[in-house]
Amino acid sequence: MKDETIRESWDRIRPDEAADARMHGAVMEYQHSHRGRPAVWKWAVPALCLLLTAAILLFTSTPRVQFKENRYTVKPGGGNTLEYVTGEPAGSAKFAYDYEVNDRELTAQEILTLFPSFSRTSEENYFSGVFKTGTGEMVRAEGRIDGIMFFLAQAGLAPSDCIITGAPERENLIGGVPVKAGYALFAANSKGVRNTVFFAEFEINRTTVYAEIAGNEKDSLQLCEKLSEAVYEMIRRNAPDISAVRFE
Amino acid sequence: MLSPRSNNEVEAIYLRQRMTVYRVCFAYLKNPADTEDAVQETFFRLIRKVPAFASEEHEKAWLIRTAANVCKDELKRRYRTHESLDVHPELQSEDGSRTSDVFRAVTELPDKYKAVIYLYYYEGYDSAEIARMLRKPKSTVRNYLHEARKLLKKRLGEDFYEG
Numbered sequence: 290m291k292d293e294t295i296r297e298s299w300d301r302i303r304p305d306e307a308a309d310a311r312m313h314g315a316v317m318e319y320q321h322s323h324r325g326r327p328a329v330w331k332w333a334v335p336a337l338c339l340l341l342t343a344a345i346l347l348f349t350s351t352p353r354v355q356f357k358e359n360r361y362t363v364k365p366g367g368g369n370t371l372e373y374v375t376g377e378p379a380g381s382a383k384f385a386y387d388y389e390v391n392d393r394e395l396t397a398q399e400i401l402t403l404f405p406s407f408s409r410t411s412e413e414n415y416f417s418g419v420f421k422t423g424t425g426e427m428v429r430a431e432g433r434i435d436g437i438m439f440f441l442a443q444a445g446l447a448p449s450d451c452i453i454t455g456a457p458e459r460e461n462l463i464g465g466v467p468v469k470a471g472y473a474l475f476a477a478n479s480k481g482v483r484n485t486v487f488f489a490e491f492e493i494n495r496t497t498v499y500a501e502i503a504g505n506e507k508d509s510l511q512l513c514e515k516l517s518e519a520v521y522e523m524i525r526r527n528a529p530d531i532s533a534v535r536f537e
Numbered sequence: 538m539l540s541p542r543s544n545n546e547v548e549a550i551y552l553r554q555r556m557t558v559y560r561v562c563f564a565y566l567k568n569p570a571d572t573e574d575a576v577q578e579t580f581f582r583l584i585r586k587v588p589a590f591a592s593e594e595h596e597k598a599w600l601i602r603t604a605a606n607v608c609k610d611e612l613k614r615r616y617r618t619h620e621s622l623d624v625h626p627e628l629q630s631e632d633g634s635r636t637s638d639v640f641r642a643v644t645e646l647p648d649k650y651k652a653v654i655y656l657y658y659y660e661g662y663d664s665a666e667i668a669r670m671l672r673k674p675k676s677t678v679r680n681y682l683h684e685a686r687k688l689l690k691k692r693l694g695e696d697f698y699e700g
Contacts, residue, residue: 295658298640302563303556308573313551316580320547323584386676392649415606419674431672475591484589503589 354510354517361472361487361513365521371461373487373513376471389422395534400434403441403529406522407434420536427534437519440499441531444492448499464524466491472513474506485509487516494530498523541587551580554597558604560659564651565608567644575611579604598670605652612648642692650685653678 304312354363361373395416401407403416416432416439429448430441442448460467470489477483487509488501502516523529542550555576562575582603590596643654652671656662664682668675 294639295643295654298643299560299655299659302560302640304559304569304573304576308569309555312555312573312576312580313548315577316551316584317544317548319577319581320542320544320584323541386674390674390677392673392677419677429674475589486589 354513356510361509363513363517365463365514365517366525368464368521369462371463371468371470371489371517371520373470373472373489376473376488386419386421386428390419390428391422391536392417392419393536394418395430395432399534400432402533403430403531404434404439404523405526405528406519418534418536425536427531427536430531430534435519437500437502437516441529442497442499443531444495444497446497448490448497463491463521466493466524468520468524470517470520472509482506485512487513489516489520491520491524493524493527494532496529496531498529542584547580547584550583550596550600553593554600557597557660558600561601561604561652561655562608564644564655565605565612565648571611575604575607578607582607594670601652601656602671609648639693642689645692646685646688650681650688653681654685657682 354361356362359375363371363373365371395403395418397414399418400414400416407414414432414434416430416434418427418430420427426443428443428446430439431449432439440448460469462468468489468491470487472485472487475484475486483506484503485506486501486503488499490497490499492498500516500519502512504512558576558579559572562572562579563569566572566575579600583600588599590599643651646654653667656667656670657664662670664678665675667673668678671678
């Protein structure tokens with residue numbers, strides 16, 4: 290430890306027993322109430338309608354996402370095929386700057402400027418940007434919108450510090466833009482539940498976009514479709530453009 | 538999209554990470570009452586968002602980032618509404634022990650340095666690990682550490698050494 294005093298001083302910072310009990314109680318109460326929602330009776334009718342619709346769709350159309358030979362295939366917007374192949378997160382990319390930078394959170398309006406296809410703003414949506422000191426240009430940004438994590442970077446910079454190996458062996462053309470896509474599975478937890486992450490990367494407006502969505506393995510088809518539609522919508526709307534946001 | 542975590546899973550994460558989250562929040566908010574609220578909000582977000590974690594380190598990194606964001610939001614809200622923080626008495630006293638002097642100096646650092654300083658000095662991570670955890674460029678983390686050390690040296694004088 291570089292300075293034991295700093296460690297000692299932090300050791301003394303701890304909640305007293307009563308505060309610890311209050312926090313523990315509040316967190317578990319919130320967990321119970323959150324897991325308790327939505328009430329079954331309240332959602333029974335809409336859920337039945339959805340089930341009926343899903344059943345009809347199942348018998349009248351082919352699935353939008355297909356899984357075959359370890360590849361997920363989807364046609365976002367009914368156009369070209371986007372194919373996700375298996376990959377593993379490994380190692381980290383060069384993530385340094387040769388110039389001074391500062392960062393700040395983006396406003397809701399700035400998020401909308403970058404992602405016009407996501408009109409829904411909520412407290413769950415957030416984004417922060419890294420800006421070049423002096424010029425004010427945004428060089429990197431990352432955040433979560435509607436359940437999808439986005440990492441943006443000026444062309445030539447790695448959008449994320451995580452390198453996914455073995456994934457993008459094939460490039461897909463969506464709206465004329467090459468898109469690399471893949472997915473990876475996490476190890477199962479103690480209950481045997483596995484999570485999966487789908488990711489896609491492309492370049493548009495001199496902006497490299499890396500997007501990923503994670504969730505329970507059993508929801509893979511929906512996750513894959515949601516990410517694919519988001520990618521399709523961004524390209525269709527010629528977004529995002531990292532130069533559209535500056536440090537003010 | 539993710540299935541909600543079971544009560545046992547949430548409780549296990551809380552018991553595993555509560556001290557880390559508490560200390561990060563305290564470094565920003567400087568008093569037990571606000572820290573308690575921020576800790577709760579951090580775990581509420583964990584329950585609502587159901588993030589997937591590849592490991593306990595990943596889980597800790599997510600909670601530290603979220604706790605820092607919760608605290609920054611609270612400080613911004615107070616700034617907008619002109620509310621001041623109730624600073625813990627031990628952090629206000631000038632005649633406290635060396636330990637409290639040191640911790641006071643840490644809490645007085647600019648907010649952007651606090652999580653980095655916590656992870657470096659208390660948790661013992663190196664700058665590359667911190668960059669990955671906080672999803673910041675390594676150069677930014679190194680710069681934060683350098684600036685924070687300069688400030689700590691200035692405030693603590695001989696009491697501060699890097700070892």
